[in-house]
Amino acid sequence: MHAYRQVMSNKGSAGIDGMSVAELYGYWTKNRLRIEAEIREGRYPPKPILGVEIPKSNGKTRLLGVPTVVDRMLQQAVGQVIAVKFEMEFEDYSYGFRPNRNAQQAVMKAQEYINAGYQHIVDIDLKNFFDEVDHCILLQLLYRRIKCPLTLRLIRK
Helix, strand or coil: CHHHHHHHCCCCCCCCCCHHHHHHHHCCCCCCCHHHHHCCCCCCCCCCCEEEEEEECCEEEEEEEEEEHHHHHHHHHHHHHHHEEEEEHCCCCCCCCCCCCCHHHHHHHHHHHHHHCCCCCCCCCCCCHHHHHHHHHHHHHHHHHHEEEEEHHHHHH
């Protein structure tokens, strides 16, 4: 339910199946047992990603992949469970995509560093990271920490 609430709060567009976030609860209520069985049996088929080009402030566009709302909810659920295993590995000064952290906090921390006399701030953009990263290595790193074969299979898909 926490994953469902997160998907609802993020809103977002429908994926390739056209299902809106407003339709998710009814669909999930009706199909939850079947989807859970498919996941347990390794038969859950994530839907294709809908590619949408969105405009950027510099006049260019960026390709955004939009999963279905069901797949977003499952991604959110998996992410919430495995994040706990990795959270302790992050440095205190890391703010990107971390629970209870946001860009405003990062800016405030940068301001503290400036006021303390630091002269260099590094901002790293993960643009195209998942397009460029070696997925075999990434999955091996996950396998070392996550021992649940069902979760690993779902991530791989």
